[in-house]
Amino acid sequence: MSTASMVPPATLDVASTPRTPFVRLVQVEWRKMVDTRSGFWLLTITAGLLALVMALIVLVVGLNDFQVDARGISQGMTIPVSLLLPVFAILIVTSEWSQRTALTSFTLEPHRSRVVLAKLVAVTTLAVCTIAVAFVLGALTNVLCAAVTGNPLEWNLDGSELVWLVIQQMLFFAMGFAFGMLLLNTPGAIAIYYVIALMLPLMVWGTLYAIFDWAKDVLPWVDLGFAMAPLSTGADPLGRPVDVEAVTYVQTAFTALVWVGVPVALGMWRILRAEVK
Amino acid sequence: MITVDRLTKTYGGFTAVDDVSFACQPGRVTGFLGPNGAGKTTTMRVMVGLTPATHGQVTIGGLKYHDIPNPGRHVGSLLDASAQHAGRTGREILTLGAQTMGLPKDRVDEMLALVGLTETEAKRRLRNYSLGMRQRLGIAHALLGDPAVLILDEPANGLDPAGIRWMRGLLKGYADRGGTVLLSSHLLHEVEQIADEMILIGHGRIVAQGDRNTLLSNAEGATTTLVTSLDNQTFSEALTKAGYVVDPVGEGLRVHATSEQVGRAALEAGAVLTDLRSGGAGLEDLFLELTSTTQRDAVPGGPVHEHMPALPPMPPVDSPTAPTGGPHA
Ligand SMILES: Nc1ncnc2c1ncn2[C@@H]1O[C@H](COP(=O)(O)OP(=O)(O)OP(=O)(O)O)[C@@H](O)[C@H]1O
Ligand SMILES: [Mg+2]
Numbered sequence: 001m002s003t004a005s006m007v008p009p010a011t012l013d014v015a016s017t018p019r020t021p022f023v024r025l026v027q028v029e030w031r032k033m034v035d036t037r038s039g040f041w042l043l044t045i046t047a048g049l050l051a052l053v054m055a056l057i058v059l060v061v062g063l064n065d066f067q068v069d070a071r072g073i074s075q076g077m078t079i080p081v082s083l084l085l086p087v088f089a090i091l092i093v094t095s096e097w098s099q100r101t102a103l104t105s106f107t108l109e110p111h112r113s114r115v116v117l118a119k120l121v122a123v124t125t126l127a128v129c130t131i132a133v134a135f136v137l138g139a140l141t142n143v144l145c146a147a148v149t150g151n152p153l154e155w156n157l158d159g160s161e162l163v164w165l166v167i168q169q170m171l172f173f174a175m176g177f178a179f180g181m182l183l184l185n186t187p188g189a190i191a192i193y194y195v196i197a198l199m200l201p202l203m204v205w206g207t208l209y210a211i212f213d214w215a216k217d218v219l220p221w222v223d224l225g226f227a228m229a230p231l232s233t234g235a236d237p238l239g240r241p242v243d244v245e246a247v248t249y250v251q252t253a254f255t256a257l258v259w260v261g262v263p264v265a266l267g268m269w270r271i272l273r274a275e276v277k
Numbered sequence: 278m279i280t281v282d283r284l285t286k287t288y289g290g291f292t293a294v295d296d297v298s299f300a301c302q303p304g305r306v307t308g309f310l311g312p313n314g315a316g317k318t319t320t321m322r323v324m325v326g327l328t329p330a331t332h333g334q335v336t337i338g339g340l341k342y343h344d345i346p347n348p349g350r351h352v353g354s355l356l357d358a359s360a361q362h363a364g365r366t367g368r369e370i371l372t373l374g375a376q377t378m379g380l381p382k383d384r385v386d387e388m389l390a391l392v393g394l395t396e397t398e399a400k401r402r403l404r405n406y407s408l409g410m411r412q413r414l415g416i417a418h419a420l421l422g423d424p425a426v427l428i429l430d431e432p433a434n435g436l437d438p439a440g441i442r443w444m445r446g447l448l449k450g451y452a453d454r455g456g457t458v459l460l461s462s463h464l465l466h467e468v469e470q471i472a473d474e475m476i477l478i479g480h481g482r483i484v485a486q487g488d489r490n491t492l493l494s495n496a497e498g499a500t501t502t503l504v505t506s507l508d509n510q511t512f513s514e515a516l517t518k519a520g521y522v523v524d525p526v527g528e529g530l531r532v533h534a535t536s537e538q539v540g541r542a543a544l545e546a547g548a549v550l551t552d553l554r555s556g557g558a559g560l561e562d563l564f565l566e567l568t569s570t571t572q573r574d575a576v577p578g579g580p581v582h583e584h585m586p587a588l589p590p591m592p593p594v595d596s597p598t599a600p601t602g603g604p605h606a
Contacts, residue, residue: 010278010302010303010338010339011278011338011339012337012338012339012340012345012351012425012426014338014340014345014346014351017346017347017350017351018346018347019346019347020346020347020377020378020379021379024376024377024379025377027376028373028376028377031373031376032362032373035365035369035373036362036364036365037364038364095362099360099361099362099363099364100357100359100360100361101360101361101362103327103356103357103360104360104361104373104374104418106326106327107325107326107327107348107349107354107356108347108348108349108374108377108378109377110325110326110342110343110345110348111343273329275322275327275328275329276322276327276328
């Protein structure tokens with residue numbers, strides 16, 4: 001209502017309002033992530049689990065005078081990260097639908113892809129922070145273990161493996177985001193994520209891989225974790241050391257495309273066209 | 278300011294909004310009236326880009342909603358006051374909106390004060406809000422960006438009488454300052470008091486539009502009078518002879534004429550009247566007639582008046598006999 005003239009204009013004076021800066025959208029999404037109880041508890045539980053894993057490792061090592069190395073610790077610390085971060089990624093998308101806040105979000109920013117991208121940036125920032133915290137705690141665990149056992153401190157962590165481990169975590173995390181976008185339903189997305197990212201690899205693929213030869217050829221084309229195992233652990237899924245071959249990169253790219261790229265594309269298509277109720 | 282141009286929205290084979298065109302002028306309050314399921318909410322959702330149109334389009338100030346930069350600063354909308362995170366406090370919900378629009382923090386306090394939510398109420402989570410408190414919060418959210426256009430879906434829903442009166446004043450003031458207000462309702466008397474212009478919609482189609490007087494003049498045929506005289510039988514014959522349609526109702530008669538016409542007929546016939554009154558608001562009847570075709574609307578008994586018989590079956594809205602409003606004034 002900028003005008004004081006008698007005949008109000010029938011057009012909008014939009015020159016004074018530039019479009020919402022992307023950074024502001026990210027800040028709002030960040031705020032939405034942590035201003036609810038579910039967000040708060042998810043953060044608390046993640047932190048608590050990290051501390052718990054750290055304490056367990058130190059305890060076991062201390063009691064058994066058992067040699068643990070930085071590689072083992074880093075793999076231990078990824079458990080809470082890989083369990084809970086994807087839930088964040090799923091919730092940031094699906095809660096807009098379950099709580100129906102998408103109505104407001106998309107009314108205030110009708111370019112829906114910008115909102116989705118802002119969400120991705122916000123939740124990725126959170127993931128990176130969490131991984132950084134896990135890394136620091138892991139290093140601390142290593143120091144503590146050495147102090148408790150009196151063993152020499154060892155930093156036998158392979159830099160490239162660590163980088164790939166982080167990339168793998170981020171891909172699984174993006175997979176959660178993608179499933180959230182595709183299903184727009186919290187329980188459904190979480191269930192499917194856990195089945196595909198955790199249960200199938202542990203209970204089905206692992207068994208097949210150990211028993212059948214064909215599975216050793218097929219599964220790295222099917223499962224992201226199996227495809228990336230040589231890169232992030234330096235070993236095949238059964239723990240036997242292997243060298244990284246060119247096909248490993250192709251398999252990684254292929255499974256990432258299937259489990260992250262395709263659902264993201266379909267999910268975006270769905271969100272852009274959806275009627276927001 | 279808001280221009281709806283041949284808007285159609287279909288869901289599968291069902292047409293929720295059928296070739297609807299109208300305009301809302303700045304400086305005026307436009308009431309959007311229709312029974313349940315008429316297509317009001319759907320039309321409003323298309324306006325703010327939440328529902329894609331099947332055909333046609335809506336522009337606001339000449340722009341599609343999608344092309345308005347920072348639209349919350351230009352168009353305030355309230356479509357569903359419950360569509361907020363149940364776990365956020367009222368203040369947090371407004372703060373998120375203000376932050377998205379790039380507004381200063383004190384705007385939130387201003388709006389909370391405006392809609393009469395106290396400091397402690399603002400700290401409560403939405404799931405613990407009463408219906409009226411949610412509605413107030415929703416109105417506050419719509420007003421946050423000081424928009425020139427307001428689109429409100431049943432804003433009075435759940436408000437107490439004081440709140441409704443307050444809202445009426447607020448919307449009038451908004452329009453007087455040059456704002457464009459579109460509000461929907463199914464309660465005619467609620468809209469009648471504030472709307473300068475009314476759009477009547479039934480079954481996804483506009484059945485009439487115009488200001489109160491235009492609508493009433495179209496509705497003349499619907500005006501009836503309830504009358505009781507000492508000798509209804511004789512008076513009824515006199516009325517029929519004078520060319521009026523008369524139905525016996527309860528203790529009296531329903532005459533398809535104005536009270537004045539009936540009074541004059543009584544004078545001529547020398548009938549002694551014991552009761553003479555209007556047989557319901559002309560607009561109300563018009564509204565019901567124009568918009569009711571479904572079983573849901575045909576309430577047995579008559580909702581308006583004790584004298585009223587069960588409504589006769591109405592012609593379908595989109596039948597050729599249904600009156601339609603003239604072109605938009
Ligand atoms: N997604 C959908 N799929 C199928 N039908 C729909 C959908 N959305 C709305 N409808 C139908 O469209 C019609 C118009 O609904 P709308 O919500 O616009 O009505 P309304 O005028 O707002 O009614 P009320 O006064 O009850 O709020 C209804 O019959 C509704 O069932
Ligand atoms: Mg509605």
